[in-house]
Amino acid sequence: MRKALIGSQLRQLRRDHGHTQAEMARRLNISPAYVNLLENNQRALSVPVLMALSEAYGVDMRELLSDRDAARLAELRSAVADPAFARDRPDLPELRGAVDHAPRLADLFLHLYRSHRSAMENLARLGGAGSAEDLLVTSPETAIHDFFRDNSNYFDALEAAAEDIRHQLVGAPDDMYALLKRYLRMKCQIDVRQVGLDEMPDSLRLFDAKAGQVLLSEALDHPNRMFQLAHVLALVELPQVLDRLTDDSGIESEAARARCRVELANYFAAALLMPYEPFLDLAEQTAYDLDRLGAAFGTSFEQVGHRLTTLQRDGARGIGFFLLRIDKAGNVTKRVNATPFALAEKGGSCPVWNIHDAFSAPDVILPQLVEMPDGAQFFTLSRTTPRPVFSRHQQASRLVVALGCERGDAHKLGYAREVNLDRDGGAVARIGIACRLCPRQACGHRAHQPLHMNLPIDANRRGRTRYES
Template sequence: MRKTFIGPHLRRLRLERGETQGGMARKLGISASYVNLLENNERSVSVQVLLRLFESYGVDWREIMDEDGASQLADLRAALLDPIFDTRPDLPQLRAALVHAPDLAAAFLRLHRSWQAANDQLLARNEGDGGTIAASPEAAVHTVFRRHRNHFRELEEAAERFWPAPVERDEIYTSLKHRLREGLGISVRLARVEDLPGTLRQYDEARREILLSEALDHTNRTFQLVHMCGLLEQRELLDLLVGRSGIADPRGVARLRVELANYFAAAVLMPYAAFLAEARATKYDLDHIATRFGVSFEQACHRATTLQREGAQGVPFFFLRIDKGGNVTKRFNATDFHLAEFGGACPRLDVHTSFRTPGKIVPQFVEMPDNTQYFVFSRTVDRPTWIRHAQDNRLAVAMGCTIAHAAEIGYAEAFSVAGARMVPIGINCRICPRANCDQRAYQAVILTRPVDEKRRGATRFDG
């Protein structure tokens, strides 16, 4: 069982009540020195102490468990790797900051995110009023998922209760239609492309009808129905999770509800224990897994990033989806890898070149500017097609994990991990410190060295 540390939360609880360590110790029936050790994360908390906290302070133990400590540490480390900082604190220093000054660390992260949002808006805008600088809805949602380590226990539990009795996979679509009709009074109808232009799914609340475009294949029709079940049946749970998120912007709230419903749908179609067992047995053969669970390759990839249940964790992955223009269109992260929020991913990532070999896995070993190394595999995925003039709607997805987990991935079996050639990459050109990269698209804001007119380097920015 993993040791549980509650230092910052315990200290905050004590200070909010104006108590000394001695006063708290008397209430909990422990020594003041033990309270001091707990507050400094030098001792893990026992079940008995957690129960006494509940009895003495009325605090649910789940509210003070340090569940987000790992993600906070990763976020703090990633922020300080930004080239604007001329310092590289080691992990003990960062852990100490989270233990002794958690509010200051949280404020620092909010400030850094605001700086990133402001910088990106200034870079993307030539003129016009900027208004209030705020994180985009996508960035706000990404932060919420990151804070939860891409895993939502309540949604997993709700998904496990979804089917009152086992349902055969080839009967899921029919069972979903029956559930919606009998349980919620909602009918499902397949609509012609021309009757639902530019739309894959539409819920007509007045008519109590869900319209699914015939452009959707069977896999995605099923996913859309489970998604709607999540939105309608789990409304109270979604409201609770959205309320906890701290997101106030209506656009961010709506985007978060959609992503949480997507999470729920994936958990229903790919039950946690069964998915994890299949992933381990096949060494994350995601094509095979997608076939086994009747989902798409992209849906299987996304689900693999959520396997972060305590005591039953899978390989921690990051997930990146890009379009043919190189724009990042979706991202999820259970690793320390820092994903680009705006613009494109690094052009050295082979996720871009996967468009040349549609449907084939492209493996790659990469190294970030801070010398952290990852194994990444990419593949194209197809999107629904409405008209013959827009048949090539491919996107590309990349999945990555730290080099330490490469041996658990079947796609890496053909390589000697110890001797693998590492491709140097960055987050994206905007903040990458690799001045002499021959793939640089534009000058990074952190590279201020003037151009040498007497020299021509690998790019026009390296003079």
């Protein structure tokens, strides 16, 4: 008989019967220490012990000696060769360790991987992609979103730089535009000029480093003019910081790296215009009143919402928020996240969520309590935000911004006072990420067949939608 190492099967057999190593040893007439050695594959299974196992636990000897571990290991090696695991791929000893010591976890991983491959193939067929691997190429937006989320949407180096420069500006928020123009001119030798739409019809801001000039479109309102100057200040004063953080992101695509620098500069701009401690203090004093915060710092609703997602400093944390911005067609144009909420990446956000209703109530903040398919609940606020208008043909150019936090933090928000947060009370909107990924059944808003499950169909019954009955 070949050398038989069955540690994982023996351990699972013992656990299935609720036995300790001592109890198993008694039943097999061996010592507990020997059982421990067998379970850790430090001793091979002998014929007498194999016979005792068969008699005591009623197991088939052929099943115990099958090459199931070898097959599991081979499938694991094949799975981790997938392009999805190109970084930090486990080596063979690690895979063997998983098979030996956590066989059920390995089986669950393989089941999840098979489901993933099936979903990728369905997406490939759905979108006409050449292969499932084509769909695994991470978009710049996704890479940046993941990088920011991995850092809890907080960058201490940018906060420190913003505080330092804010002290140098020396002035009140209502003087910030003039202070930024003076700082750029006096310290950076950069002039700022506002230009008409006829001179710059397709751009909101142009920065010419060689000429030492920033051109701002007259289509920008006051908060966004300040924001654009603060953004330029980051490019001029913090190039090494931006480069280092971008390098730390691990992003390799040049397009994604360039976009990452833009988003980091935007982070700095918000930190400069809304300094961390004063902003957090006022947020807590006003129960996170977004209009009060915007008025105090001279910033827009969207800028305030974005800044609220970054209050994650150790020892001085605010509420964890996510922010999602969509257009009239439901396309996601911006997403940042400091919560467990799963944000839609490309669009098709759930119609049950009142983020879509905000277009019908411009400038009105709409609160809502929502629940994800996994049972997690969040309190959200949705409101329109204006876009720069270049001509009379672009009137009512709006997007909607949704800001949300976990239900457990909702009591800290003044907006939640009109919503019943009692779990047995107020209405909870049961939403999903997107129809193609949502497992909810009997949803009257379903627009697509889920990719990962088959909904029940009965020709004799018409359900809420044509996708199930």
